[in-house]
Amino acid sequence: MQAIVFDGVSYVYPSGVRALKDVSFTVERGELVVLMGENGSGKTTILKHLNGLLKPTSGKVFVDGLDTSKYTVAQLATHAGLVFQNAENMFFESTVWDEVAFALKNFGYSDDVVRKRVDWALRFFDLERYAGQSPFTLSGGEKKRLAFAVVLAWSPPIIALDEPTIGQDSLQKEKMLHMIRLLNTQGHTVIMASHDVEFVADLRPRIIAISSGSIVADGPADEILPDTEILRRCSLHPPQLALLMARLRDLGMPRKLVDVDTAARLLVERLRP
């Protein structure tokens, strides 16, 4: 069963900017997909179609089989949760705890369930100590994690993340990586926008590369990330190790995405006396 279907979707903002041009792709349930592309390429516009914040100007978007043009944002929320890039735009409660609890209460969970899930989500993202504080007192990276905790607490089958690694230090990034993998292994469909190539290289998802509102390439990270031509079109750089391998191709290094251990093994084999 398909989690997400974009069928010939174009979207024109009221200002007249054509943000998406005839975009078609399908995401199966349980897939992990990263949208990559330059600033303004259309990544966020695609994500905003998933919970109905935007409706296509032409074409169709189906989420969990539902035609988004026929459902409200509130109805779609139980199917797809979106974690925004500018997290502070979505906060409105007076404490961090209430912020996470809000949607759960709205969905009608019992107080006991709400408490357990809120506490769990805050603990997971290392935010428990801020439970009683206003969301607006958090740092940029903490707000980002709170936004993730809010969505995680109600656990929608499709989770959409807009640039989740912005402002995160390496420990938080690693947690984010584990979280995304965990959600994915639990059967959640995860779709995210990111231009953090090293993070995406570690995640090894399916990548949909976008430029100026059109899909440029769609395939596994192993194929897309070492492809300097595709990356150049999307204002991206290859991950450090893929670039190194590309530069040392005449020494027999492969054209593929490698991790540190593999790169070391290949280089040592080539260089050892």
Place this chain on the structure above:
Amino acid sequence: MKVIEVRGLSFTYSGQDKPSLRDINFEVGEGEFVLISGPSGGGKSTLCRCINGLIPHFYEGELRGEVYVDGLPTSKTPTHILSQHVGMVFQNPQNQLFSLNVESDVAFALENLGLPREEIRDRVDEALALMGIEDLADRSPVELSGGQQQKVALASILALRPKVIMLDEPTSFLDPMSAMNLVELVDRLRRKLGLTILMVEHRIDLIAPRADRLAVIYEGQILYDGPPRDFFEKYDGHLYGVSVPKLARLSKEMARHLEWPGVILDIDEFERVVRLIAGHRL
């Protein structure tokens, strides 16, 4: 010459029990490029706020020790004077730009200082030219890309002709190409104008090859201050919230099996060393 001197600096925000900075001693020479990293909440932004005077002028709390920028004690110098010595570029350029067009954004602080019209004109033209954005002068900042907006933010700082520019995660919202352009531009400017650069960043792989020093701020203290490569040689950066560039990790693996000259952060250098060793083998 020291352009920044921090001596015995501690700061605790009002309402917090724990100090955000504890007995920091830190000096930066004119023309240096210092990369500041460490975990979120470790004290990086607080240190920046102490250097540009936002602490104690706008944030309340208990301040101990001394901070001098360009010879001025920051706690006793009004911020409009400090702003002509140290400028700050923030993570999200949208929070820093507010005028109807780029030119008036860049001129804004100069007008506030009451400079003569002629001088404002000259300084705005100069700043736009330095950033290579003369063609954007009449555009509205909100229509620009993130990379362009960050250049406008930097131009409005440059127009004040400060000696020190601090950038707090300036590339976070930029795609990799724009991020690299911005970092190259900042580095070129510092060489051309002799600027001192303090950059807070998590993108170590991008900045470390250009920085003279890496300062790691961890739990309110300076854990490390020295050449970037030595940090990765001695520490597992990841444990201290510092992303370890893949090349640093690869260097360490190489050193376990081959004669290898320690941690290399620059890809050109890494390639040279590999070719050198490959050449010896022939």
